[in-house]
Amino acid sequence: MADTTATASTETVVKTDDGIRRRDFLDIAAIGAAGVGGVFIVYPLVSQMAPSKDVLAASSTEVDVSSIEPGQAIKAVFRKQPLFVKRLTDAEIAAANATATGSLRDPQSLEDRTKEGHRDILVTMGVCTHLGCVPLGAAEGEVKGEFGGYFCPCHGSHYDTAGRIRKGPAPTNLEVPEYEFTSDTVIQVG
Amino acid sequence: MSFPWAREYQPSNGFTRFLDEKLPLPRLVYNAVGAGYPVPRNLSYFWNFGVLAGFFLVLQIVTGVVLAMHYAANAQVAFATTEHIMRNVNWGWMMRYAHANGASFFFIVVYMHIFRGLFYSSYKAPREMIWLLGVVIFLLMMATAFMGYVLPWGQMSFWGAKVITGLFGAIPLVGEPIQIWLLGGFAPDNAALNRFFSLHFLLPFVIAGVVILHIWALHIPGSSNPTGVEVKSESDTVPFHPYYTAKDGFGLGVVLLAYFAMVFFLPNALGHPDNYIEANPLSTPAHIVPEWYFWPFYAILRAFTVDFILPAKLWGVIAMFASILLWFFLPWLDKSPVRSGHYRPLFRKFFWFGLIPTMIVLFICGGAPAEEPYVMLSQIATAYYFLHFLVILPIISSVEKPEPLPYSITEAVLGSDKKAVLGENTTPAV
Secondary structure: OHHHHHHHHHHHOOEOOOOOEHHHHHHHHHHHHHHHHHHHHHHHHHHOOOOOHHHHHOOOEEEEOOOOOOOOEEEEEEOOEEEEEEEOOHHHHHHHHHOOHHHOOOOOOHHHHOEOOEOOEEEEEOOOOOOOOOOEOOOOOOOOOOOEEEEEOOOOEEEEOOOOEEEOOOOOOOOOOOEEEOOOOEEEEO | OOOOOOOOOOOOOHHHHHHHHHOOHHHHHHHHHOOOOEEEOOOOHHHHHHHHHHHHHHHHHHHHHHHHOOOOOOOOOHHHHHHHHHHOOOOHHHHHHHHHHHHHHHHHHHHHHHHHHHHOOOOOOOOHHHHHHHHHHHHHHHHHHHHHHHOOOEHHHHHHHHHHHHHHOOOOOOHHHHHHHHHOOOOOOHHHHHHHHHHHHHHHHHHHHHHHHHHHHHHOOOOOOOOOOOOOOHHHEEEHHHHHHHHHHHHHHHHHHHHHHHHHHOOOOOOOHHHHOEOOOOOOOOOOOOOHHHHHHHHHHHOOOOOEOEOHHHHHHHHHHHHHHHHHHHHHHOOOOOOOHHHOHHHHHHHHHHHHHHHHHHHHHHHOOOOOOHHHHHHHHHHHHHHHHHHHHHHHHHHOOOOOOOOOHHHHHHOOOHHHHHOOOOOOOO
């Protein structure tokens, strides 16, 4: 067996002057086809780990904000994570606007974080930007921190009335998810 | 490879002769952990921990396979099936406590094994590959343990998973897509739980495979020893069996006493009570801590509080991974030709008064809440940790004047006047 292949390779392979053999084409074509095939195998193996269709389907949430009184907040669930929807009091809006934006760790004004015509509705994720704990301050009677907004008990991050980071280890403001008012009283998040 | 004086396997009957011809498995075992493997005669009890780690790997696989027969990796029922194992399954409580505490003891013996490697510089030539494979095993162990802790789907399971996968979110630009991809969702849920179970079942067998490579690499130069002097002659060694099977067996007995004391009398001492509350994505436990064996690395993660070019959180993630990955470079950072810490006065001082206190401080800080003085202490300790491996160790190895080494292992054990000890027969009975 070994003998026949050895003879075959010496007799049938025609060598041209530049050292390129006809078989080199076959080698490259075979390896190339196997490589492309390999990618086709790897792609589904990687992609199967991404969120499935039912998880993606549950990735938008509707919240009715009409029943929220000024100074009150509700906790909703958006993408399996807590979502804070708060109606700010005039005093809280004034406190947020009184802060010079430039002095903040993550400079954003209340205007940047709310929608035109609904400046009193603050929609943020209830997920501390430090290590993902749920901050306190949304429910009645919870600690609101030194700046009257939210307070994360895990590592002591204080957020102000606009959900902006003011003190503690969190790097950025509470995330404002993408949302829009589908009517005067209903928001659709995601 | 082995020393030329290694005993050769002799099949004693027809059956073993048949096996030796067709599949020489008994010969392999004889040469690996039997009388066919010559080992330095002066190994201390610090050399027990490799065998002990192997024992706990087998124990974890056996108890884990049993638990998997009763557990269901579904976020709806995972917590309930864990309680089902505790309350309804015959001996289920024992299997689960044995598995949970087995993980802790696996880490205890592996940390002792690493400690031995660091003090006696077991990572040095010609044993670099053994060390590198060991670091790979350690990384695999950490991944396996982390995913295993998520499976009971208690509060610490859930929030631990959230914080640790959140680390990947710190990577700029691609971090968040990677995190979502790893979890198969936007927060830990059924998809994450299922894949963690699948990988938690797979990885121990990967570890077992790397352990085989680890032992294979060990058998090429042979075991190191407390003097760090290489084996020179037959009188420096004894056969692994019966000498070290007996010594390892004794060590195993002592460790098992401690282990079963934990399993039967303090089964939850190393766990966290919050994990007996079912996972709730809307309520965070007041104090999230990982399992104790991750505390030093968790402290390094949290030590970074100031943004410097990159966000502080990303620095923490980089430092935490770097703190282990730098072990891969250790054989080339420590250039001293002397291995054993017993003959290195300067190295010894920095080891006992620098590295060891640093590890203790990191351990304590990692388990403590992130407030002063723990934040500052973990910052100082993190700084020293990197300084020790990257700066102090290379400098020591070039300026230190080592103490005189014994000529051979035999001399270190019996003294230079061999005749006085052994009489006329200078070759000790093997």
